[in-house]
Amino acid sequence: MLTEENKNKVEELRKRYPTSQALLLPVLWMIQEQEGSLSEESMKYAGSLLNIPYSHILGVVTFYTMLHRKSSARYRIDVCTNVSCMLRGSGKILEHIEKRLGIKPGEVTSDKKWTLEETECLGSCGTAPMLAIGDEYYENLTLEKVDKLLESLQ
Amino acid sequence: MNLQPAQPEKLNAWERVILPDVPGLQKIDFYLANGGYKALKKALELKPEEVIEEVKKSNLRGRGGACFPTGLKWSFMPKKSDKPKYLCVNGDESEPGTFKDRQIFEFNPHLLIEGTLIACYAMGMTAAYIYIRGEYGKWIRMLQKALDDACANGFVGDKILGTDFSTHITIHRGAGAYICGEESSLMNSIEGQRGYPRVKPPFPAQNGLWGCPTTINNVETISNIPVIIKNGWKWYSQVGAVKHPGPLLVGVSGHVNNPGVFEMPTGEPLLEIIHKWAGGVPGNKGIKAVIPGGSSTMMLRGDQLEGIRMDVDSLKAAGSSVGTAGIIVMDSDTDLIQVITRITEFYYRESCGQCTPCREGTVWMYKILKRFEQYQAVAEDIDLLMDIANNIEGNTICALGDAAAWPVQSMIRRFRDEFEKRVHESQHRVVA
Numbered sequence: 001m002l003t004e005e006n007k008n009k010v011e012e013l014r015k016r017y018p019t020s021q022a023l024l025l026p027v028l029w030m031i032q033e034q035e036g037s038l039s040e041e042s043m044k045y046a047g048s049l050l051n052i053p054y055s056h057i058l059g060v061v062t063f064y065t066m067l068h069r070k071s072s073a074r075y076r077i078d079v080c081t082n083v084s085c086m087l088r089g090s091g092k093i094l095e096h097i098e099k100r101l102g103i104k105p106g107e108v109t110s111d112k113k114w115t116l117e118e119t120e121c122l123g124s125c126g127t128a129p130m131l132a133i134g135d136e137y138y139e140n141l142t143l144e145k146v147d148k149l150l151e152s153l154q
Numbered sequence: 155m156n157l158q159p160a161q162p163e164k165l166n167a168w169e170r171v172i173l174p175d176v177p178g179l180q181k182i183d184f185y186l187a188n189g190g191y192k193a194l195k196k197a198l199e200l201k202p203e204e205v206i207e208e209v210k211k212s213n214l215r216g217r218g219g220a221c222f223p224t225g226l227k228w229s230f231m232p233k234k235s236d237k238p239k240y241l242c243v244n245g246d247e248s249e250p251g252t253f254k255d256r257q258i259f260e261f262n263p264h265l266l267i268e269g270t271l272i273a274c275y276a277m278g279m280t281a282a283y284i285y286i287r288g289e290y291g292k293w294i295r296m297l298q299k300a301l302d303d304a305c306a307n308g309f310v311g312d313k314i315l316g317t318d319f320s321t322h323i324t325i326h327r328g329a330g331a332y333i334c335g336e337e338s339s340l341m342n343s344i345e346g347q348r349g350y351p352r353v354k355p356p357f358p359a360q361n362g363l364w365g366c367p368t369t370i371n372n373v374e375t376i377s378n379i380p381v382i383i384k385n386g387w388k389w390y391s392q393v394g395a396v397k398h399p400g401p402l403l404v405g406v407s408g409h410v411n412n413p414g415v416f417e418m419p420t421g422e423p424l425l426e427i428i429h430k431w432a433g434g435v436p437g438n439k440g441i442k443a444v445i446p447g448g449s450s451t452m453m454l455r456g457d458q459l460e461g462i463r464m465d466v467d468s469l470k471a472a473g474s475s476v477g478t479a480g481i482i483v484m485d486s487d488t489d490l491i492q493v494i495t496r497i498t499e500f501y502y503r504e505s506c507g508q509c510t511p512c513r514e515g516t517v518w519m520y521k522i523l524k525r526f527e528q529y530q531a532v533a534e535d536i537d538l539l540m541d542i543a544n545n546i547e548g549n550t551i552c553a554l555g556d557a558a559a560w561p562v563q564s565m566i567r568r569f570r571d572e573f574e575k576r577v578h579e580s581q582h583r584v585v586a
């Protein structure tokens with residue numbers, strides 16, 4: 001299920017950790033980046049690769065907010081609404097996106113293109129307000145910047 | 155990107171050493187051309203215990219939140235050990251208001267790598283893990299690039315610089331959990347488990363990662379090590395505040411004109427940081443409240459800031475702490491009820507759920523605060539809130555419980571008027 005390249009990476013990583021269980025997060029990341037989410041099948045695959053029971057893997061996956069068992073939409077917009085962002089207008093940003101996409105946090109648009117989440121501080125408090133889509137951070141946001149961003153991802 | 159903005163003339167006296175004003179320093183050639191990896195060479199000529207001694211005498215204190223003396227922490231590690239010893243570098247950086255370690259990953263990653271190597275040499279470790287929050291994917295790639303270059307140049311790996319010292323550095327990516335910044339939870343996370351904090355004792359220096367002696371230090375702490383070795387403990391201990399010396403990465407966010415991360419000696423006056431470094435409050439408004447060191451530190455009143463300095467003693471005397479040196483400024487128009495509700499929501503959501511006082515207490519505080527926010531509070535709610543906070547503090551396995559209690563306690567102590575006003579408004583509000 002992992003690509004050859006990733007399989008080689010796993011073998012390299014085995015040298016770095018004294019237990020195979022420690023490779024769990026790295027392997028789950030690889031799978032999620034390849035497939036978009038972590039299906040039951042792929043978690044079981046990780047289990048067989050690392051010799052870890054499925055129940056343990058499920059426990060780990062449900063602990064971390066960035067590991068997803070389903071990918072609900074093509075783009076997931078994470079708007080930080082923690083204090084520093086809140087003080088600099090994240091509420092308005094969130095409201096604007098809600099209106100534009102017609103969804104509330106936790107919902108998915110009917111075309112499965114967008115989903116919206118409120119998130120905790122992402123370490124961009126000095127460039128607030130901000131949002132993230134995947135690994136990409138969009139900082140010092142204004143309503144115009146949000147509009148441009150959403151249009152560019154059409 | 156959000157490296158400190160140009161510093162005001164008058165403040166240029168401090169020549170930056172953690173984030174020097176050298177464009178391109180993230181590239182190994184530039185780093186080497188600017189004296190990079192010389193501290194490592196110097197350290198390898200010393201005995202390991204001499205390096206620890208140097209760090210001890212420098213009086214460096216941890217930059218991860220607790221200001222614990224680093225040299226002392228290192229001296230807890232057993233000199234002889236049948237088991238391997240490990241270093242964990244904490245780059246989880248998830249405390250709201252904190253965005254400094256990210257600057258090191260981006261602008262001076264080799265300093266962190268060099269510091270990690272020196273720490274491993276001093277404590278006799280052959281492996282180090284740099285744990286970085288999962289959301290920092292871009293910064294993980296930046297650090298990985300620097301690490302690959304350092305390996306290719308013989309600074310990391312086997313027989314470093316032709317000596318008998320070998321160590322490997324591995325970046326471990328988190329996956330979204332504030333609690334994993336807590337050191338024992340971080341170790342569980344590396345081990346491939348749910349990130350639950352462990353009961354202490356045993357302490358990590360005896361029984362840490364995989365049951366082996368382990369030291370955990372913050373990214374910024376480790377980045378100070380090459381500076382100490384290069385300039386000597388004497389120089390270092392004379393920078394800034396005597397009992398808490400050295401350069402400090404101070405993040406300023408919220409209601410300021412010029413937010414960002416600023417490198418300055420410890421002990422700078424808080425008001426000067428806000429007004430001179432961070433450009434003051436927009437619209438020249440007054441300051442209602444300041445959180446000095448990340449959202450878990452005790453909130454200060456705007457009218458008590460005179461004379462407070464960014465160091466462990468001064469902030470302690472003022473009834474707060476340095477924390478992660480992430481200053482959040484709130485102007486006179488800020489709705490503090492909304493602020494404390496949002497902070498409490500954060501701790502409630504991030505509580506791992508192991509300890510009853512934290513799991514139940516944080517959600518209860520949040521529900522009460524929601525009542526305040528929605529103008530449905532009654533007078534007794536204020537003391538109830540304080541009572542819950544007091545019963546969380548000190549009664550949990552890790553300090554997340556304390557981190558949730560302190561903002562609430564300080565807010566009630568210092569801004570009781572805001573709560574009382576809200577109770578009054580709750581009773582007299584004309585519902586439209």
Ligand SMILES: Cc1cc2nc3c(=O)[nH]c(=O)nc-3n(C[C@H](O)[C@H](O)[C@H](O)COP(=O)(O)O)c2cc1C
Binds near residue numbers: 246370552
């Ligand atoms: C809930 C919680 C979260 C924490 N998050 C971090 C973090 O993100 N980064 C960090 O360096 N320390 C964090 N700490 C502190 C660590 O437990 C530990 O004290 C620190 O990494 C030690 O490094 P230092 O001595 O260099 O400061 C956290 C502590 C708690 C209780």
Ligand code: FES
Binds near residue numbers: 085128
């Ligand atoms: S509060 Fe939004 S990034 Fe820190």
